[in-house]
Amino acid sequence: MAQAAAVVQAGPSGYGSAASPSSSPGIDIARVSKTFLVNGAPVEALRDISLAVESGAFVSLVGPSGCGKSTLLRLIAGLETADAGVIRVGDRPIRRPGLDRGMVFQDHRLFPWLTVERNILLSLRRTSYSEKQKQKIVRDLIALVGLKGFEQAQPHQLSGGMSQRAAIARALAPRPDILLLDEPFGALDSLTRTHLQTEFLRIWKHEGITMLMVTHDVEEAVFLSDRVVVIAPRPGRIRRIVDVPLEKPRRRADGAFIALKEEILADLNAAEA
Amino acid sequence: MSASLVGASLAQSGRWRGLVLPGALLLVWVAVAAGGGPKSAVFVSPGAVLAAAREAIESGDLPGAAGATLLRAFLGWSIGSAAGFALGLLLGLSAWSRRAAAPTLHGARQIALFAWIPLLSAWLGNGEAMKIALIALSGFFPVLLHVEAGCRDVPQPYREVARLFAFDRFGEIAFVILPAAAPTIISGLELAFAIAWIGTIGAEYLIGTGYMNASPDGIGAFLAGARENARMDLVVVGILSLALIGFVLDRAVVLASRRAVAWRRQPQ
Numbered sequence: 171m172a173q174a175a176a177v178v179q180a181g182p183s184g185y186g187s188a189a190s191p192s193s194s195p196g197i198d199i200a201r202v203s204k205t206f207l208v209n210g211a212p213v214e215a216l217r218d219i220s221l222a223v224e225s226g227a228f229v230s231l232v233g234p235s236g237c238g239k240s241t242l243l244r245l246i247a248g249l250e251t252a253d254a255g256v257i258r259v260g261d262r263p264i265r266r267p268g269l270d271r272g273m274v275f276q277d278h279r280l281f282p283w284l285t286v287e288r289n290i291l292l293s294l295r296r297t298s299y300s301e302k303q304k305q306k307i308v309r310d311l312i313a314l315v316g317l318k319g320f321e322q323a324q325p326h327q328l329s330g331g332m333s334q335r336a337a338i339a340r341a342l343a344p345r346p347d348i349l350l351l352d353e354p355f356g357a358l359d360s361l362t363r364t365h366l367q368t369e370f371l372r373i374w375k376h377e378g379i380t381m382l383m384v385t386h387d388v389e390e391a392v393f394l395s396d397r398v399v400v401i402a403p404r405p406g407r408i409r410r411i412v413d414v415p416l417e418k419p420r421r422r423a424d425g426a427f428i429a430l431k432e433e434i435l436a437d438l439n440a441a442e443a
Numbered sequence: 444m445s446a447s448l449v450g451a452s453l454a455q456s457g458r459w460r461g462l463v464l465p466g467a468l469l470l471v472w473v474a475v476a477a478g479g480g481p482k483s484a485v486f487v488s489p490g491a492v493l494a495a496a497r498e499a500i501e502s503g504d505l506p507g508a509a510g511a512t513l514l515r516a517f518l519g520w521s522i523g524s525a526a527g528f529a530l531g532l533l534l535g536l537s538a539w540s541r542r543a544a545a546p547t548l549h550g551a552r553q554i555a556l557f558a559w560i561p562l563l564s565a566w567l568g569n570g571e572a573m574k575i576a577l578i579a580l581s582g583f584f585p586v587l588l589h590v591e592a593g594c595r596d597v598p599q600p601y602r603e604v605a606r607l608f609a610f611d612r613f614g615e616i617a618f619v620i621l622p623a624a625a626p627t628i629i630s631g632l633e634l635a636f637a638i639a640w641i642g643t644i645g646a647e648y649l650i651g652t653g654y655m656n657a658s659p660d661g662i663g664a665f666l667a668g669a670r671e672n673a674r675m676d677l678v679v680v681g682i683l684s685l686a687l688i689g690f691v692l693d694r695a696v697v698l699a700s701r702r703a704v705a706w707r708r709q710p711q
Binding site: 247248249266267268269271272273275277279281282283284292293295296324326344 | 600601603604606607608609610611614618619622623625704706707
Protein backbone atom coordinates (compact mmCIF):
# COMPACT_ATOMS: atom_id res chain seq x y z
CA MET A 171 0.00 0.00 0.00
CA ALA A 172 2.67 2.44 1.02
CA GLN A 173 4.72 2.13 -2.15
CA ALA A 174 1.84 2.07 -4.58
CA ALA A 175 1.61 4.82 -7.15
CA ALA A 176 -1.23 7.13 -6.34
CA VAL A 177 -2.93 9.43 -8.75
CA VAL A 178 -4.31 12.58 -7.23
CA GLN A 179 -6.87 14.45 -9.22
CA ALA A 180 -8.51 17.73 -8.54
CA GLY A 181 -11.93 17.09 -7.11
CA PRO A 182 -15.10 18.63 -8.46
CA SER A 183 -14.89 21.25 -5.74
CA GLY A 184 -11.35 22.24 -6.71
CA TYR A 185 -11.06 25.85 -7.73
CA GLY A 186 -7.81 25.25 -9.57
CA SER A 187 -9.02 22.89 -12.24
CA ALA A 188 -11.78 25.28 -13.18
CA ALA A 189 -9.56 28.38 -13.31
CA SER A 190 -6.82 26.75 -15.34
CA PRO A 191 -7.91 24.15 -17.90
CA SER A 192 -4.71 22.47 -19.11
CA SER A 193 -2.13 25.23 -19.38
CA SER A 194 -0.43 24.46 -16.08
CA PRO A 195 1.20 21.04 -16.01
CA GLY A 196 0.98 18.69 -13.07
CA ILE A 197 3.76 16.89 -11.24
CA ASP A 198 4.65 13.26 -11.82
CA ILE A 199 6.88 11.66 -9.21
CA ALA A 200 8.01 8.16 -10.15
CA ARG A 201 9.83 5.82 -7.73
CA VAL A 202 11.98 8.52 -6.18
CA SER A 203 14.50 7.73 -3.45
CA LYS A 204 16.96 9.95 -1.64
CA THR A 205 19.61 9.18 0.96
CA PHE A 206 21.68 11.79 2.79
CA LEU A 207 24.98 11.37 4.56
CA VAL A 208 24.68 12.71 8.10
CA ASN A 209 28.05 12.73 9.90
CA GLY A 210 29.24 10.04 7.54
CA ALA A 211 26.28 7.74 8.16
CA PRO A 212 23.65 7.26 5.43
CA VAL A 213 20.13 8.38 6.36
CA GLU A 214 17.36 7.29 4.05
CA ALA A 215 15.11 10.35 3.64
CA LEU A 216 12.76 9.03 0.96
CA ARG A 217 12.12 5.49 -0.27
CA ASP A 218 10.40 4.71 -3.53
CA ILE A 219 7.95 7.61 -3.61
CA SER A 220 5.44 7.71 -6.43
CA LEU A 221 2.80 10.40 -6.61
CA ALA A 222 0.98 12.26 -9.36
CA VAL A 223 -0.44 15.71 -8.76
CA GLU A 224 -2.84 16.85 -11.43
CA SER A 225 -2.70 20.30 -12.92
CA GLY A 226 -4.40 22.92 -10.79
CA ALA A 227 -4.78 20.71 -7.73
CA PHE A 228 -3.95 21.74 -4.19
CA VAL A 229 -2.17 18.86 -2.44
CA SER A 230 -0.68 18.82 1.05
CA LEU A 231 2.03 16.59 2.46
CA VAL A 232 1.70 15.95 6.18
CA GLY A 233 3.93 13.87 8.39
CA PRO A 234 6.04 13.92 11.53
CA SER A 235 9.18 16.05 11.43
CA GLY A 236 12.07 14.35 9.73
CA CYS A 237 9.82 12.25 7.49
CA GLY A 238 11.37 13.64 4.32
CA LYS A 239 8.42 15.78 3.20
CA SER A 240 10.59 18.88 2.83
CA THR A 241 13.17 16.85 0.92
CA LEU A 242 10.50 15.83 -1.56
CA LEU A 243 9.62 19.49 -2.09
CA ARG A 244 13.29 20.41 -2.58
CA LEU A 245 13.64 17.61 -5.12
CA ILE A 246 10.72 19.00 -7.12
CA ALA A 247 12.19 22.50 -6.85
CA GLY A 248 15.47 21.16 -8.22
CA LEU A 249 17.48 22.22 -5.18
CA GLU A 250 18.40 18.55 -4.57
CA THR A 251 18.77 15.65 -6.97
CA ALA A 252 17.19 12.23 -6.44
CA ASP A 253 19.36 9.12 -6.10
CA ALA A 254 16.81 7.07 -8.01
CA GLY A 255 13.57 7.68 -9.86
CA VAL A 256 12.43 10.67 -11.85
CA ILE A 257 10.26 13.73 -11.31
CA ARG A 258 8.50 15.29 -14.27
CA VAL A 259 6.73 18.60 -14.59
CA GLY A 260 4.60 18.40 -17.69
CA ASP A 261 6.70 16.05 -19.81
CA ARG A 262 10.11 17.35 -18.80
CA PRO A 263 12.22 15.63 -16.16
CA ILE A 264 13.56 18.03 -13.54
CA ARG A 265 17.30 18.58 -13.37
CA ARG A 266 17.67 22.02 -11.82
CA PRO A 267 15.55 24.88 -10.49
CA GLY A 268 13.48 26.75 -13.03
CA LEU A 269 11.01 29.60 -13.29
CA ASP A 270 8.19 27.10 -13.96
CA ARG A 271 8.37 26.22 -10.24
CA GLY A 272 8.14 28.75 -7.41
CA MET A 273 8.92 28.06 -3.78
CA VAL A 274 7.93 29.65 -0.48
CA PHE A 275 9.86 28.73 2.67
CA GLN A 276 8.94 28.92 6.34
CA ASP A 277 11.52 31.70 6.73
CA HIS A 278 10.50 34.32 4.21
CA ARG A 279 14.01 34.64 2.75
CA LEU A 280 13.39 38.18 1.51
CA PHE A 281 16.64 40.03 0.89
CA PRO A 282 16.99 42.47 3.81
CA TRP A 283 18.83 45.05 1.68
CA LEU A 284 15.92 45.46 -0.77
CA THR A 285 12.45 46.95 -0.42
CA VAL A 286 9.38 44.74 -0.86
CA GLU A 287 8.95 46.02 -4.42
CA ARG A 288 12.60 45.42 -5.35
CA ASN A 289 12.55 41.95 -3.81
CA ILE A 290 9.67 40.96 -6.07
CA LEU A 291 11.20 42.71 -9.07
CA LEU A 292 14.51 40.85 -8.67
CA SER A 293 12.74 37.50 -9.11
CA LEU A 294 11.85 38.63 -12.65
CA ARG A 295 15.47 39.16 -13.64
CA ARG A 296 15.61 36.06 -15.86
CA THR A 297 12.19 36.50 -17.43
CA SER A 298 11.69 38.08 -20.83
CA TYR A 299 9.08 40.65 -19.77
CA SER A 300 9.70 44.30 -20.63
CA GLU A 301 10.48 46.73 -17.81
CA LYS A 302 6.95 48.08 -18.06
CA GLN A 303 5.40 44.62 -17.85
CA LYS A 304 7.61 43.79 -14.86
CA GLN A 305 6.43 46.93 -13.06
CA LYS A 306 2.83 45.95 -13.71
CA ILE A 307 3.35 42.37 -12.51
CA VAL A 308 4.91 43.65 -9.28
CA ARG A 309 2.11 46.18 -8.77
CA ASP A 310 -0.62 43.60 -9.39
CA LEU A 311 0.96 41.02 -7.09
CA ILE A 312 1.42 43.53 -4.28
CA ALA A 313 -2.28 44.29 -4.57
CA LEU A 314 -3.17 40.58 -4.75
CA VAL A 315 -1.35 39.70 -1.53
CA GLY A 316 -2.68 42.81 0.23
CA LEU A 317 0.56 44.76 0.65
CA LYS A 318 -0.51 47.99 -1.03
CA GLY A 319 1.19 50.90 0.67
CA PHE A 320 4.17 48.75 1.71
CA GLU A 321 5.97 48.75 -1.64
CA GLN A 322 8.89 50.74 -0.26
CA ALA A 323 9.05 49.01 3.13
CA GLN A 324 12.20 47.13 4.12
CA PRO A 325 11.68 43.50 5.21
CA HIS A 326 12.60 44.31 8.82
CA GLN A 327 9.70 46.76 8.95
CA LEU A 328 7.17 44.01 8.15
CA SER A 329 5.42 41.65 10.54
CA GLY A 330 5.82 37.90 10.07
CA GLY A 331 2.54 37.62 8.19
CA MET A 332 3.35 40.55 5.90
CA SER A 333 6.81 39.13 5.16
CA GLN A 334 5.19 35.86 4.14
CA ARG A 335 2.74 37.71 1.87
CA ALA A 336 5.71 39.40 0.21
CA ALA A 337 7.49 36.05 -0.14
CA ILE A 338 4.36 34.56 -1.78
CA ALA A 339 4.18 37.51 -4.19
CA ARG A 340 7.85 37.08 -5.04
CA ALA A 341 7.43 33.36 -5.73
CA LEU A 342 4.39 34.02 -7.95
CA ALA A 343 6.01 36.84 -9.95
CA PRO A 344 7.69 34.76 -12.68
CA ARG A 345 4.28 33.11 -13.28
CA PRO A 346 5.24 29.57 -12.22
CA ASP A 347 3.03 26.59 -13.12
CA ILE A 348 3.64 25.09 -9.72
CA LEU A 349 4.02 26.67 -6.32
CA LEU A 350 5.87 24.63 -3.69
CA LEU A 351 5.16 25.70 -0.11
CA ASP A 352 7.39 24.49 2.72
CA GLU A 353 5.43 25.19 5.93
CA PRO A 354 4.63 28.68 4.67
CA PHE A 355 2.57 29.65 7.70
CA GLY A 356 4.50 27.60 10.26
CA ALA A 357 6.25 30.52 11.95
CA LEU A 358 3.15 32.68 12.34
CA ASP A 359 0.88 33.12 15.35
CA SER A 360 -2.40 31.21 15.10
CA LEU A 361 -4.60 34.23 14.40
CA THR A 362 -2.38 35.45 11.54
CA ARG A 363 -2.07 31.89 10.27
CA THR A 364 -5.83 31.35 10.04
CA HIS A 365 -6.29 34.69 8.33
CA LEU A 366 -3.51 34.07 5.81
CA GLN A 367 -4.88 30.59 5.01
CA THR A 368 -8.18 32.16 3.97
CA GLU A 369 -6.32 34.80 1.97
CA PHE A 370 -4.21 32.12 0.34
CA LEU A 371 -7.31 30.27 -0.84
CA ARG A 372 -8.31 33.45 -2.69
CA ILE A 373 -4.81 33.81 -4.19
CA TRP A 374 -4.85 30.19 -5.36
CA LYS A 375 -8.27 30.69 -6.98
CA HIS A 376 -6.94 33.81 -8.71
CA GLU A 377 -3.75 32.21 -10.00
CA GLY A 378 -5.21 28.78 -10.80
CA ILE A 379 -1.88 26.98 -10.51
CA THR A 380 -0.82 23.67 -8.97
CA MET A 381 0.02 23.91 -5.28
CA LEU A 382 2.04 21.43 -3.27
CA MET A 383 2.32 22.30 0.41
CA VAL A 384 4.29 20.70 3.21
CA THR A 385 2.78 21.27 6.66
CA HIS A 386 2.62 19.67 10.07
CA ASP A 387 -0.70 21.39 10.74
CA VAL A 388 -3.43 18.89 9.80
CA GLU A 389 -6.20 21.48 10.13
CA GLU A 390 -4.36 23.70 7.66
CA ALA A 391 -4.00 20.78 5.24
CA VAL A 392 -7.70 19.90 5.45
CA PHE A 393 -8.72 23.55 5.11
CA LEU A 394 -6.76 24.16 1.91
CA SER A 395 -6.24 20.89 0.06
CA ASP A 396 -8.07 18.70 -2.41
CA ARG A 397 -5.95 15.78 -1.20
CA VAL A 398 -3.82 15.19 1.87
CA VAL A 399 -0.84 12.84 1.54
CA VAL A 400 0.24 11.27 4.82
CA ILE A 401 3.96 10.47 4.91
CA ALA A 402 5.44 7.89 7.29
CA PRO A 403 8.96 8.51 8.59
CA ARG A 404 12.33 6.71 8.50
CA PRO A 405 12.44 6.12 5.62
CA GLY A 406 9.95 8.62 4.24
CA ARG A 407 7.22 6.86 2.29
CA ILE A 408 3.58 7.48 1.41
CA ARG A 409 1.32 5.93 4.01
CA ARG A 410 -2.03 7.08 2.78
CA ILE A 411 -3.77 9.60 0.58
CA VAL A 412 -6.95 11.20 1.91
CA ASP A 413 -9.53 12.91 -0.29
CA VAL A 414 -11.07 16.10 1.04
CA PRO A 415 -14.38 16.32 -0.83
CA LEU A 416 -15.72 19.33 1.12
CA GLU A 417 -16.90 22.52 -0.56
CA LYS A 418 -14.48 25.50 -0.36
CA PRO A 419 -14.24 27.75 1.54
CA ARG A 420 -14.48 25.25 4.36
CA ARG A 421 -15.76 25.79 7.86
CA ARG A 422 -13.41 24.50 10.53
CA ALA A 423 -16.28 23.86 12.96
CA ASP A 424 -18.06 21.66 10.44
CA GLY A 425 -18.70 18.06 11.56
CA ALA A 426 -17.29 16.53 8.37
CA PHE A 427 -14.24 18.81 8.57
CA ILE A 428 -13.50 17.73 12.14
CA ALA A 429 -14.06 14.06 11.30
CA LEU A 430 -11.53 14.21 8.44
CA LYS A 431 -9.04 16.05 10.61
CA GLU A 432 -9.37 13.43 13.36
CA GLU A 433 -8.98 10.61 10.87
CA ILE A 434 -5.75 12.03 9.47
CA LEU A 435 -4.41 12.81 12.96
CA ALA A 436 -5.06 9.22 14.03
CA ASP A 437 -3.21 8.01 10.95
CA LEU A 438 -0.28 10.32 11.70
CA ASN A 439 -0.01 9.05 15.25
CA ALA A 440 -0.04 5.49 13.97
CA ALA A 441 2.68 6.37 11.44
CA GLU A 442 4.89 7.84 14.12
CA ALA A 443 4.56 4.84 16.44
CA MET B 444 26.05 77.38 14.04
CA SER B 445 26.65 79.53 17.11
CA ALA B 446 28.67 78.38 20.09
CA SER B 447 25.59 78.26 22.31
CA LEU B 448 23.83 75.99 19.84
CA VAL B 449 26.80 73.63 19.78
CA GLY B 450 26.79 73.69 23.56
CA ALA B 451 23.08 72.93 23.71
CA SER B 452 23.30 70.00 21.30
CA LEU B 453 26.32 68.61 23.15
CA ALA B 454 24.44 68.82 26.45
CA GLN B 455 21.38 67.17 24.94
CA SER B 456 23.16 64.24 23.34
CA GLY B 457 25.32 63.57 26.38
CA ARG B 458 28.37 63.59 24.13
CA TRP B 459 29.98 66.26 26.33
CA ARG B 460 31.20 63.39 28.50
CA GLY B 461 33.73 62.59 25.77
CA LEU B 462 35.31 66.01 26.33
CA VAL B 463 35.88 65.53 30.08
CA LEU B 464 39.07 63.47 29.85
CA PRO B 465 40.94 65.60 27.25
CA GLY B 466 39.79 68.72 29.15
CA ALA B 467 41.15 67.37 32.44
CA LEU B 468 44.47 66.42 30.84
CA LEU B 469 44.73 69.90 29.35
CA LEU B 470 44.08 71.44 32.77
CA VAL B 471 46.78 69.30 34.40
CA TRP B 472 49.20 70.28 31.63
CA VAL B 473 48.40 73.99 32.06
CA ALA B 474 48.74 73.71 35.86
CA VAL B 475 52.12 71.93 35.65
CA ALA B 476 53.41 74.54 33.19
CA ALA B 477 52.12 77.40 35.39
CA GLY B 478 53.98 75.91 38.36
CA GLY B 479 57.23 76.24 36.44
CA GLY B 480 57.21 72.73 35.01
CA PRO B 481 60.03 70.19 35.03
CA LYS B 482 63.41 71.71 34.14
CA SER B 483 63.91 69.63 31.01
CA ALA B 484 64.27 70.30 27.29
CA VAL B 485 61.59 67.68 26.55
CA PHE B 486 58.88 69.53 28.48
CA VAL B 487 56.96 72.20 26.59
CA SER B 488 54.22 74.43 27.91
CA PRO B 489 50.77 74.64 26.29
CA GLY B 490 51.57 78.24 25.37
CA ALA B 491 54.70 77.23 23.47
CA VAL B 492 52.77 74.51 21.61
CA LEU B 493 50.03 76.99 20.70
CA ALA B 494 52.63 79.43 19.36
CA ALA B 495 54.37 76.66 17.41
CA ALA B 496 51.03 75.53 15.97
CA ARG B 497 50.26 79.07 14.80
CA GLU B 498 53.73 79.34 13.27
CA ALA B 499 53.40 75.96 11.50
CA ILE B 500 49.95 76.80 10.16
CA GLU B 501 50.82 80.33 9.03
CA SER B 502 53.98 79.21 7.27
CA GLY B 503 51.87 76.63 5.41
CA ASP B 504 54.10 73.80 6.62
CA LEU B 505 51.47 71.96 8.65
CA PRO B 506 48.51 72.28 6.21
CA GLY B 507 50.80 71.26 3.36
CA ALA B 508 52.09 68.27 5.30
CA ALA B 509 48.57 67.24 6.33
CA GLY B 510 47.34 67.51 2.76
CA ALA B 511 50.23 65.41 1.48
CA THR B 512 49.67 62.77 4.15
CA LEU B 513 45.95 62.56 3.39
CA LEU B 514 46.57 62.27 -0.34
CA ARG B 515 49.16 59.55 0.18
CA ALA B 516 46.89 57.64 2.58
CA PHE B 517 43.91 57.77 0.17
CA LEU B 518 46.01 56.78 -2.81
CA GLY B 519 47.69 53.86 -1.03
CA TRP B 520 44.42 52.71 0.54
CA SER B 521 42.62 52.83 -2.83
CA ILE B 522 45.28 50.77 -4.57
CA GLY B 523 45.58 48.26 -1.74
CA SER B 524 41.80 47.96 -1.35
CA ALA B 525 41.22 47.47 -5.07
CA ALA B 526 43.81 44.69 -5.21
CA GLY B 527 42.50 43.15 -1.97
CA PHE B 528 38.93 43.31 -3.27
CA ALA B 529 39.75 41.61 -6.56
CA LEU B 530 41.75 38.82 -4.97
CA GLY B 531 39.30 38.45 -2.07
CA LEU B 532 36.44 38.06 -4.53
CA LEU B 533 38.33 35.36 -6.42
CA LEU B 534 39.13 33.48 -3.22
CA GLY B 535 35.65 33.95 -1.78
CA LEU B 536 33.90 32.67 -4.90
CA SER B 537 36.13 29.87 -6.05
CA ALA B 538 37.10 27.02 -3.73
CA TRP B 539 39.74 26.00 -6.23
CA SER B 540 41.58 29.32 -6.12
CA ARG B 541 41.17 29.39 -2.35
CA ARG B 542 42.93 26.05 -2.01
CA ALA B 543 45.66 27.18 -4.40
CA ALA B 544 46.39 30.65 -2.98
CA ALA B 545 45.22 30.76 0.64
CA PRO B 546 48.33 29.19 2.27
CA THR B 547 50.66 31.62 0.45
CA LEU B 548 48.54 34.65 1.34
CA HIS B 549 48.08 33.64 4.96
CA GLY B 550 51.85 33.18 5.19
CA ALA B 551 52.53 36.60 3.67
CA ARG B 552 50.02 38.14 6.08
CA GLN B 553 52.21 37.13 9.02
CA ILE B 554 55.03 39.40 7.84
CA ALA B 555 54.97 42.63 9.86
CA LEU B 556 54.34 45.65 7.66
CA PHE B 557 57.65 47.37 8.32
CA ALA B 558 59.57 44.17 7.67
CA TRP B 559 58.72 44.74 4.01
CA ILE B 560 60.76 47.96 3.94
CA PRO B 561 64.16 46.44 3.10
CA LEU B 562 62.71 44.38 0.28
CA LEU B 563 60.46 47.09 -1.11
CA SER B 564 63.16 49.76 -0.95
CA ALA B 565 65.53 47.46 -2.84
CA TRP B 566 62.93 47.17 -5.59
CA LEU B 567 61.39 50.59 -5.60
CA GLY B 568 64.01 52.88 -4.05
CA ASN B 569 63.30 55.31 -1.26
CA GLY B 570 60.90 57.58 -3.07
CA GLU B 571 57.17 58.06 -3.45
CA ALA B 572 56.55 54.69 -5.18
CA MET B 573 57.99 52.89 -2.21
CA LYS B 574 55.81 54.76 0.31
CA ILE B 575 52.64 54.20 -1.71
CA ALA B 576 53.50 50.51 -2.09
CA LEU B 577 53.92 50.14 1.67
CA ILE B 578 50.61 51.92 2.40
CA ALA B 579 48.82 49.85 -0.25
CA LEU B 580 50.23 46.69 1.28
CA SER B 581 48.99 47.74 4.73
CA GLY B 582 45.43 48.10 3.41
CA PHE B 583 45.56 45.05 1.16
CA PHE B 584 45.28 42.22 3.67
CA PRO B 585 42.33 43.46 5.75
CA VAL B 586 40.28 44.01 2.58
CA LEU B 587 41.34 40.66 1.12
CA LEU B 588 40.38 38.74 4.24
CA HIS B 589 37.06 40.53 4.76
CA VAL B 590 35.94 40.22 1.13
CA GLU B 591 36.86 36.54 1.10
CA ALA B 592 35.05 35.81 4.38
CA GLY B 593 32.05 37.96 3.41
CA CYS B 594 31.53 36.16 0.10
CA ARG B 595 32.12 32.71 1.57
CA ASP B 596 29.72 33.22 4.46
CA VAL B 597 26.64 34.33 2.50
CA PRO B 598 23.81 32.26 4.03
CA GLN B 599 22.79 29.21 2.00
CA PRO B 600 19.08 30.26 2.01
CA TYR B 601 19.94 33.42 0.04
CA ARG B 602 21.96 31.42 -2.49
CA GLU B 603 19.01 29.04 -2.87
CA VAL B 604 16.69 31.95 -3.69
CA ALA B 605 19.10 32.94 -6.47
CA ARG B 606 19.05 29.36 -7.79
CA LEU B 607 15.24 29.16 -7.63
CA PHE B 608 14.95 32.26 -9.81
CA ALA B 609 17.43 30.72 -12.29
CA PHE B 610 20.06 33.41 -11.78
CA ASP B 611 23.26 33.09 -13.78
CA ARG B 612 26.58 33.31 -11.94
CA PHE B 613 26.89 37.03 -12.63
CA GLY B 614 23.38 37.73 -11.28
CA GLU B 615 24.08 35.65 -8.19
CA ILE B 616 27.30 37.57 -7.47
CA ALA B 617 25.99 41.05 -8.29
CA PHE B 618 22.53 40.83 -6.73
CA VAL B 619 22.90 38.33 -3.90
CA ILE B 620 26.48 37.60 -2.81
CA LEU B 621 27.93 41.12 -2.90
CA PRO B 622 24.95 42.83 -1.22
CA ALA B 623 24.83 40.12 1.45
CA ALA B 624 28.59 40.43 2.00
CA ALA B 625 28.53 44.25 1.94
CA PRO B 626 28.58 44.76 5.75
CA THR B 627 31.66 42.53 6.11
CA ILE B 628 33.35 44.08 3.08
CA ILE B 629 32.74 47.58 4.40
CA SER B 630 34.19 46.79 7.80
CA GLY B 631 37.24 45.47 5.95
CA LEU B 632 37.53 48.78 4.10
CA GLU B 633 37.16 50.67 7.39
CA LEU B 634 39.84 48.60 9.07
CA ALA B 635 42.10 48.93 6.03
CA PHE B 636 41.77 52.70 6.17
CA ALA B 637 42.68 52.83 9.86
CA ILE B 638 45.75 50.66 9.21
CA ALA B 639 46.70 52.57 6.04
CA TRP B 640 46.54 55.84 7.99
CA ILE B 641 49.03 54.49 10.54
CA GLY B 642 51.09 52.97 7.72
CA THR B 643 51.24 56.34 5.99
CA ILE B 644 52.74 58.09 9.02
CA GLY B 645 55.18 55.21 9.50
CA ALA B 646 56.26 55.31 5.86
CA GLU B 647 56.72 59.07 5.95
CA TYR B 648 58.67 58.92 9.19
CA LEU B 649 60.91 55.98 8.35
CA ILE B 650 61.58 56.35 4.67
CA GLY B 651 64.16 59.08 4.06
CA THR B 652 63.73 61.60 1.34
CA GLY B 653 66.97 63.53 1.55
CA TYR B 654 65.26 66.84 2.28
CA MET B 655 63.72 66.57 5.71
CA ASN B 656 60.69 68.51 6.79
CA ALA B 657 59.49 69.66 3.40
CA SER B 658 55.68 69.89 3.26
CA PRO B 659 55.12 67.35 0.48
CA ASP B 660 56.72 64.69 2.66
CA GLY B 661 53.76 64.71 5.04
CA ILE B 662 53.17 64.80 8.77
CA GLY B 663 55.46 61.81 9.38
CA ALA B 664 58.39 63.73 7.91
CA PHE B 665 57.21 66.86 9.74
CA LEU B 666 57.57 64.90 12.99
CA ALA B 667 60.94 63.45 12.00
CA GLY B 668 62.21 66.92 11.13
CA ALA B 669 60.93 68.42 14.39
CA ARG B 670 62.72 65.72 16.34
CA GLU B 671 65.97 66.21 14.39
CA ASN B 672 65.87 69.91 15.23
CA ALA B 673 64.95 69.20 18.87
CA ARG B 674 61.70 71.20 18.47
CA MET B 675 59.54 69.48 21.10
CA ASP B 676 56.78 72.05 20.58
CA LEU B 677 56.50 71.07 16.89
CA VAL B 678 56.56 67.37 17.78
CA VAL B 679 53.52 67.91 20.04
CA VAL B 680 51.81 69.96 17.31
CA GLY B 681 52.38 67.12 14.84
CA ILE B 682 51.03 64.49 17.25
CA LEU B 683 47.95 66.54 18.13
CA SER B 684 47.16 67.18 14.47
CA LEU B 685 47.44 63.43 13.79
CA ALA B 686 44.99 62.71 16.58
CA LEU B 687 42.58 65.34 15.33
CA ILE B 688 42.69 64.32 11.65
CA GLY B 689 42.54 60.62 12.53
CA PHE B 690 39.49 61.16 14.74
CA VAL B 691 37.62 63.16 12.08
CA LEU B 692 38.46 60.63 9.37
CA ASP B 693 37.37 57.71 11.51
CA ARG B 694 34.00 59.37 12.23
CA ALA B 695 33.52 60.17 8.55
CA VAL B 696 34.30 56.60 7.47
CA VAL B 697 31.99 55.10 10.09
CA LEU B 698 29.15 57.45 9.15
CA ALA B 699 29.56 56.73 5.46
CA SER B 700 29.58 52.98 5.97
CA ARG B 701 26.54 53.11 8.24
CA ARG B 702 24.63 54.81 5.49
CA ALA B 703 25.79 52.24 2.96
CA VAL B 704 24.50 49.23 4.92
CA ALA B 705 21.65 50.76 6.92
CA TRP B 706 19.64 47.52 6.60
CA ARG B 707 22.24 45.65 8.60
CA ARG B 708 21.60 47.52 11.85
CA GLN B 709 17.94 46.57 11.96
CA PRO B 710 16.78 43.57 13.98
CA GLN B 711 16.07 40.79 11.52
